[in-house]
Amino acid sequence: MQQFLIRSGYGAGMWLVLLGLVLAGCGRGNDATAAIELTMVEQASPHVGPATVRFRLDDTQTGQPVTGAAIKVEGNMTHPGMAPSLAEATEVAAGTYEAEINYTMRGDWYLFFDIRLADGQTLTRQVDVPGVTE
Amino acid sequence: MDNAPTTTPQSGTDLLEWPVIGRFLRWRYARPAMQLPLLLGAIVMVAHGFVGPQLAPRNLASLLTWVHYRGVLIVVLLVAGNFFCMACPFMLTRDWARRFFKPALNWPRWLRNKWLAVGLLVAVLFAYELFDLWGSPWWTAWLIIGYFAAALAVDALFKQASFCKYVCPIGQFNFAASTFSPLEVKVRDTNTCATCTTVDCIKGTRHPDDRELVLQRGCELALFQPEKVGNMDCTFCLDCIHACPHDNVGITTRLPGSELWDDTRRSGIGLFSKRKDLAALAAIFMFGALLNAFGMVSPVYAVQQWIATQLGTTNEVPVLAILFVALLIVEPVLLMGGAALWTRRATGTPEPLMPIMTRFAYALIPLACGVWAAHYGFHLLTGLWTFIPVTQAAFADFGLPFLGEPLWQWTGFSTGAVYPLEIGLISLGLLGTLLVAYRIAERDYPRRARRVFIPWAVLVVVLWASALWLLSQPMEMRGTMLGG
Numbered sequence: 001m002q003q004f005l006i007r008s009g010y011g012a013g014m015w016l017v018l019l020g021l022v023l024a025g026c027g028r029g030n031d032a033t034a035a036i037e038l039t040m041v042e043q044a045s046p047h048v049g050p051a052t053v054r055f056r057l058d059d060t061q062t063g064q065p066v067t068g069a070a071i072k073v074e075g076n077m078t079h080p081g082m083a084p085s086l087a088e089a090t091e092v093a094a095g096t097y098e099a100e101i102n103y104t105m106r107g108d109w110y111l112f113f114d115i116r117l118a119d120g121q122t123l124t125r126q127v128d129v130p131g132v133t134e
Numbered sequence: 135m136d137n138a139p140t141t142t143p144q145s146g147t148d149l150l151e152w153p154v155i156g157r158f159l160r161w162r163y164a165r166p167a168m169q170l171p172l173l174l175g176a177i178v179m180v181a182h183g184f185v186g187p188q189l190a191p192r193n194l195a196s197l198l199t200w201v202h203y204r205g206v207l208i209v210v211l212l213v214a215g216n217f218f219c220m221a222c223p224f225m226l227t228r229d230w231a232r233r234f235f236k237p238a239l240n241w242p243r244w245l246r247n248k249w250l251a252v253g254l255l256v257a258v259l260f261a262y263e264l265f266d267l268w269g270s271p272w273w274t275a276w277l278i279i280g281y282f283a284a285a286l287a288v289d290a291l292f293k294q295a296s297f298c299k300y301v302c303p304i305g306q307f308n309f310a311a312s313t314f315s316p317l318e319v320k321v322r323d324t325n326t327c328a329t330c331t332t333v334d335c336i337k338g339t340r341h342p343d344d345r346e347l348v349l350q351r352g353c354e355l356a357l358f359q360p361e362k363v364g365n366m367d368c369t370f371c372l373d374c375i376h377a378c379p380h381d382n383v384g385i386t387t388r389l390p391g392s393e394l395w396d397d398t399r400r401s402g403i404g405l406f407s408k409r410k411d412l413a414a415l416a417a418i419f420m421f422g423a424l425l426n427a428f429g430m431v432s433p434v435y436a437v438q439q440w441i442a443t444q445l446g447t448t449n450e451v452p453v454l455a456i457l458f459v460a461l462l463i464v465e466p467v468l469l470m471g472g473a474a475l476w477t478r479r480a481t482g483t484p485e486p487l488m489p490i491m492t493r494f495a496y497a498l499i500p501l502a503c504g505v506w507a508a509h510y511g512f513h514l515l516t517g518l519w520t521f522i523p524v525t526q527a528a529f530a531d532f533g534l535p536f537l538g539e540p541l542w543q544w545t546g547f548s549t550g551a552v553y554p555l556e557i558g559l560i561s562l563g564l565l566g567t568l569l570v571a572y573r574i575a576e577r578d579y580p581r582r583a584r585r586v587f588i589p590w591a592v593l594v595v596v597l598w599a600s601a602l603w604l605l606s607q608p609m610e611m612r613g614t615m616l617g618g
């Protein structure tokens with residue numbers, strides 16, 4: 001039993017190191033929705049408190065705004081374990097969306113956009129919001 | 135056995151006598167059974183650290199390391215004992231590696247102290263601030279791998295548990311905090327030890343026909359049970375418990391922190407009052423707790439910006455270095471030196487300051503435990519449930535979305551709800567530190583205990599007040615401190 005546990009331990013440890021070396025060199029896969037660009041229309045207010053986040057979605061291949069997308073927005077701190085601010089974005093003009101985010105604390109934040117396009121394709125985008133202050 | 139401390143017969147509860155937990159801990163394979171899940175967890179964390187999203191709150195490497203592991207670690211140390219060293223996965227891989235690489239070297243004599251480990255602990259705190267390790271899953275994954283590699287390398291070369299005793303910064307943190315734990319690995323009856331001829335608890339159990347063959351290790355940390363006092367250097371590895379042929383070692387309850395005013399000669403350690411390196415560990419444990427918390431509040435950025443302006447630099451390294459020197463060397467020396475000077479005046483003796491500082495440094499440990507617990511407990515409780523959606527998402531990242539849609543709304547307690555608990559922990563630490571300081575004053579200056587106690591009481595109240603001040607500051611967590 002001890003042999004088994006220790007052997008498993010070693011095997012797992014070696015896998016850990018190998019995995020690290022292999023994975024560290026791995027790149028991320030191609031994004032089929034790479035042409036979809038998210039631009040902040042009104043940069044998120046870097047102040048503590050509620051803020052309206054307004055952004056555009058454009059298809060850079062066609063030059064057309066991306067309409068009818070369902071978008072979940074998460075505002076969170078770069079430090080792990082903090083409470084995120086979650087919101088559903090609403091489309092306020094063709095390809096322009098808004099969401100209400102609450103920056104609850106000073107520090108570095110990011111906005112994470114979980115996007116489902118009208119044709120069912122999904123993609124994610126991230127925008128950094130560094131240095132939120134009072 | 136001449137040095138054996140006068141141990142009274144066991145009166146506390148013995149964990150090994152408990153129905154389920156006791157049976158489990160007596161099981162020969164209890165330790166590897168605890169290490170294996172942590173090892174598997176480490177593998178998942180490393181994998182996610184490399185291929186998962188490089189957003190610290192959405193990655194298991196950064197989330198579990200900096201929120202859950204640290205938080206649970208300090209809680210377990212303070213409510214039980216050094217169970218994280220017991221379950222340490224680094225030791226599982228090194229145990230297997232030692233089947234192939236029999237270490238031939240003894241740890242160098244000049245390094246048989248805590249100076250290297252204290253330096254590494256400071257280096258980890260420095261790297262944590264400089265590289266914002268909490269914000270980088272990739273670096274956190276490398277840190278985990280580096281830790282496994284370092285433990286393997288050191289213990290493949292050097293005999294005994296050299297890595298645990300002389301190198302591991304986490305181990306030193308655990309050893310310092312475990313002096314304030316309620317549980318201790320301890321002999322049950324000193325009379326049994328007095329008549330014991332095999333001393334397997336330190337030598338290990340040998341095969342009756344082949345004395346070279348070790349059937350069960352003895353203590354690799356050089357702690358001889360009959361002369362062992364307290365938890366310093368004890369990894370709760372259970373080797374002595376399994377080795378003792380008289381079933382004379384237990385895991386017993388005690389008054390937390392009572393070993394801090396006990397200056398009996400300790401096996402594998404010596405006298406606390408003569409160990410400047412251990413006193414330095416206690417001081418770094420205290421002032422490092424304040425520094426680490428200071429790194430999370432708004433004023434730190436103003437201070438750093440001011441230092442950077444004075445230096446005319448935007449390079450974080452010299453700015454952080456100055457802050458570390460000021461808070462981990464200058465501040466302790468001034469405050470503890472001042473208290474020692476006051477002590478000398480109060481006693482009217484020409485005693486040098488260093489021995490006084492060394493003896494009283496251990497009193498800082500309970501307050502330090504309170505500050506670490508408040509800080510790490512804050513992150514643990516406010517982010518308590520975040521591991522659920524991140525685990526769901528991680529499995530989905532690995533192509534196994536069977537845990538369903540991540541419940542991102544699952545977080546933890548509000549900061550307001552945790553705040554009173556933080557104040558309570560720090561204040562409990564203050565009470566513990568005041569008690570230990572008084573007992574040390576009583577031990578060393580029985581006729582002037584109260585007068586000697588006053589400067590140390592003033593010092594710890596100042597430290598307690600600064601911890602409360604830190605708590606009252608607005609939190610701010612930024613990766614870029616200069617011009618960010």
Ligand code: SF4
Pocket residue numbers: 321326327328330331332333334335336359360377378379380381382383
């Ligand atoms: S082997 Fe057991 S009885 Fe003998 S000295 Fe060690 S703890 Fe005591």
Ligand code: SF4
Pocket residue numbers: 319352353354355356357362367368369370371372373374375
């Ligand atoms: S063998 Fe040594 S380190 Fe392990 S539990 Fe016993 S005293 Fe502690």
